Amino acid sequence: MNFVALQMLIGDRAKYIGILIGITFASLLITQQSAIFTGIMSRTFATITDLPTPDVWVMDEKVQYIDDIKPLQDTELYRVRGVEGVEWATPLYKGLLKARLSNGNFQSCVVIGVDDATLIGAPIQMVDGRVEDLRQNDAVILDEHSAKGKLARVQADGSRAPLRIGDSLEINDRRGVVVGICKVSRTFQSQPVVYTTFSRATSFAPRERKLLSFVLAKAKPGVDPLALCARITSATGLRAHTREDFKWITMQYFLKYTGIPINFGMSVLLGFLVGTIIAGQTFFNFTLDNLKHFGALKAMGATNGRLVRMILLQALLVGSLGWGMGVGGAATFGRLTSSTELAFRMPWQLLAISGGVVLIICSISALICIWKVARLEPAIVFKG
Amino acid sequence: MQTAVNLRGVKKSYGAGESRVPALRGIDLDVNAGELLMLVGPSGCGKTTLISVIAGILDQDEGQCSVFGREMGGLRGAQKALWRGATLGFVFQAFNLLPSLTAAENVAVPLLLRDVPRRQAVAKAREMLERVGLGARTESRPWQLSGGQQQRVAIARALVHEPRLIVCDEPTSALDHQTGASVMELMRSVALGGERTLVVVTHDARIFSYADRIAVMDDGRISKIVDSANQL
Numbered sequence: 001m002n003f004v005a006l007q008m009l010i011g012d013r014a015k016y017i018g019i020l021i022g023i024t025f026a027s028l029l030i031t032q033q034s035a036i037f038t039g040i041m042s043r044t045f046a047t048i049t050d051l052p053t054p055d056v057w058v059m060d061e062k063v064q065y066i067d068d069i070k071p072l073q074d075t076e077l078y079r080v081r082g083v084e085g086v087e088w089a090t091p092l093y094k095g096l097l098k099a100r101l102s103n104g105n106f107q108s109c110v111v112i113g114v115d116d117a118t119l120i121g122a123p124i125q126m127v128d129g130r131v132e133d134l135r136q137n138d139a140v141i142l143d144e145h146s147a148k149g150k151l152a153r154v155q156a157d158g159s160r161a162p163l164r165i166g167d168s169l170e171i172n173d174r175r176g177v178v179v180g181i182c183k184v185s186r187t188f189q190s191q192p193v194v195y196t197t198f199s200r201a202t203s204f205a206p207r208e209r210k211l212l213s214f215v216l217a218k219a220k221p222g223v224d225p226l227a228l229c230a231r232i233t234s235a236t237g238l239r240a241h242t243r244e245d246f247k248w249i250t251m252q253y254f255l256k257y258t259g260i261p262i263n264f265g266m267s268v269l270l271g272f273l274v275g276t277i278i279a280g281q282t283f284f285n286f287t288l289d290n291l292k293h294f295g296a297l298k299a300m301g302a303t304n305g306r307l308v309r310m311i312l313l314q315a316l317l318v319g320s321l322g323w324g325m326g327v328g329g330a331a332t333f334g335r336l337t338s339s340t341e342l343a344f345r346m347p348w349q350l351l352a353i354s355g356g357v358v359l360i361i362c363s364i365s366a367l368i369c370i371w372k373v374a375r376l377e378p379a380i381v382f383k384g
Numbered sequence: 385m386q387t388a389v390n391l392r393g394v395k396k397s398y399g400a401g402e403s404r405v406p407a408l409r410g411i412d413l414d415v416n417a418g419e420l421l422m423l424v425g426p427s428g429c430g431k432t433t434l435i436s437v438i439a440g441i442l443d444q445d446e447g448q449c450s451v452f453g454r455e456m457g458g459l460r461g462a463q464k465a466l467w468r469g470a471t472l473g474f475v476f477q478a479f480n481l482l483p484s485l486t487a488a489e490n491v492a493v494p495l496l497l498r499d500v501p502r503r504q505a506v507a508k509a510r511e512m513l514e515r516v517g518l519g520a521r522t523e524s525r526p527w528q529l530s531g532g533q534q535q536r537v538a539i540a541r542a543l544v545h546e547p548r549l550i551v552c553d554e555p556t557s558a559l560d561h562q563t564g565a566s567v568m569e570l571m572r573s574v575a576l577g578g579e580r581t582l583v584v585v586t587h588d589a590r591i592f593s594y595a596d597r598i599a600v601m602d603d604g605r606i607s608k609i610v611d612s613a614n615q616l
């Protein structure tokens with residue numbers, strides 16, 4: 001009877017397409033909105049993403065997220081190095097400094113100062129130049145996107161020429177020379193990212209007593225990073241998080257203090273509601289139109305169980321097709337917009353979530369129909 | 385002679401209280417195995433109600449109804465559905481063919497309901513269509529067929545699983561006289577045979593001659609049973 005169930009559904013072209021559109025729309029909207037949401041949220045911890053080597057981030061105990069800088073004493077670096085289980089520890093400067101553009105405008109940049117000796121924390125993906133050149137005088141590395149965009153040189157005719165190796169720029173009235181161009185993950189506020197060494201970064205920065213933003217540490221082989229965090233905290237009184245935890249903490253801060261999740265939550269809810277209404281309504285109409293046939297099948301010996309299975313199969317068919325088309329549509333959208341400012345990330349968990357939601361939509365639709373068909377009196381078949 | 389259907393004191397009303405409508409007021413009836421019995425009578429006299437009780441798709445309020453010795457009251461829900469699938473064939477006034485299935489697939493439905501594999505079921509259905517004279521139209525959809533052809537598909541569907549009892553409600557009233565007559569010919573020639581029994585509800589006097597016996601109903605009762613239309 002599976003065959004009959006599928007033929008019944010597909011044979012009714014208009015309704016079949018209607019149900020598919022409802023589910024596809026819901027799946028598309030839910031997947032696309034959540035992918036943008038995920039994309040934006042993953043930008044909040046872009047700096048941590050781009051720093052894969054350290055296991056542990058050490059910071060002032062009051063720090064709430066990655067951009068919340070509460071500088072430490074330089075000596076804290078040595079205290080962390082002294083904790084048992086630490087393979088190495090390096091300083092990291094992270095600050096927001098003003099770069100002066102050739103046309104006289106200012107642009108604030110995220111300046112990241114990495115350990116002078118090891119260059120740990122320097123960009124991983126170079127587009128042009130070499131990381132080692134950071135050791136040259138006044139050297140900085142810019143991210144590709146801002147070298148072409150926000151930091152680009154405005155020429156006489158108004159067009160923008162990208163900054164290249166050898167070009168210089170002024171950061172907080174100090175000269176920086178571009179020695180490389182790198183790729184970074186986009187940050188939440190889309191500011192340009194400027195890499196340099198720790199000591200140069202502190203010379204760019206305004207004079208302050210404390211300039212050490214974070215201490216990055218690596219656990220010795222076999223040492224659990226989480227256990228190491230606890231040990232660092234008890235030894236130094238500083239806050240220590242594993243890389244993954246710090247990402248999560250940063251994202252949670254944004255979730256909590258910006259309206260972003262509610263906003264996207266509404267879109268997802270809307271997709272769910274509209275999808276359920278369109279799909280449920282059309283599926284219900286389909287069932288109503290076929291009530292006579294379901295009645296005849298009942299009279300001819302179809303049990304309720306059999307009819308329930310038929311309806312579930314029909315729901316499963318439109319559900320999986322609609323889900324597939326919606327997710328496919330969302331992925332295409334992601335592809336098409338990948339070169340724009342739009343944040344779009346579609347990890348597999350997202351597919352699972354939209355799949356789950358579509359499953360709920362189909363179950364609701366199917367349940368309404370099952371309820372109707374199960375209560376159907378087969379005696380209606382003899383009524384005109 | 386064996387009894388196919390045995391009814392004793394069957395009563396059935398619709399609704400409750402003020403709006404209660406008695407449809408069957410005490411029916412005693414025996415249908416013999418192998419005969420074609422027609423149920424006739426004015427509109428609203430309870431023919432459809434009676435055939436629904438016989439077919440096990442409506443429960444009587446009082447009295448006994450047994451079909452081939454099986455007491456209807458003893459069967460419940462799914463059990464009853466399975467019993468219907470195994471014992472009964474249905475022919476409806478409005479044909480009730482599934483529009484998205486071909487003639488052969490429609491005919492195969494009773495077999496599919498009994499979990500016969502599709503290939504086998506459709507092959508059997510084609511044979512059956514051959515027997516009702518539609519061997520050339522097995523792949524047609526219902527809407528591509530005339531009313532008479534659709535009713536012949538329905539007859540093939542009622543027969544394909546070789547049920548012992550076939551119930552028909554007004555099988556010819558959607559058809560013109562000549563087509564109706566040829567449908568009844570077919571019923572007699574193909575459907576009857578052995579102990580297979582037909583109960584046909586109709587108010588179409590032109591087909592009375594195809595009956596072995598005619599039970600006349602009036603206001604929820606059987607007023608007389610005759611052997612031929614001339615006795616009415």
Ligand SMILES: Nc1ncnc2c1ncn2[C@@H]1O[C@H](COP(=O)(O)OP(=O)(O)OP(=O)(O)O)[C@@H](O)[C@H]1O
Pocket residue numbers: 398399405406407426427428429430431432433434587
């Ligand atoms: N579902 C129902 N609810 C209430 N009353 C009903 C219902 N079905 C039938 N009736 C009533 O029961 C009586 C018998 O109806 P039934 O359909 O059995 O008559 P019938 O002989 O088949 O009539 P027709 O020749 O018009 O088909 C009628 O008075 C009808 O109005």
Ligand SMILES: [Mg+2]
Pocket residue numbers: 431432433
């Ligand atoms: Mg009737």
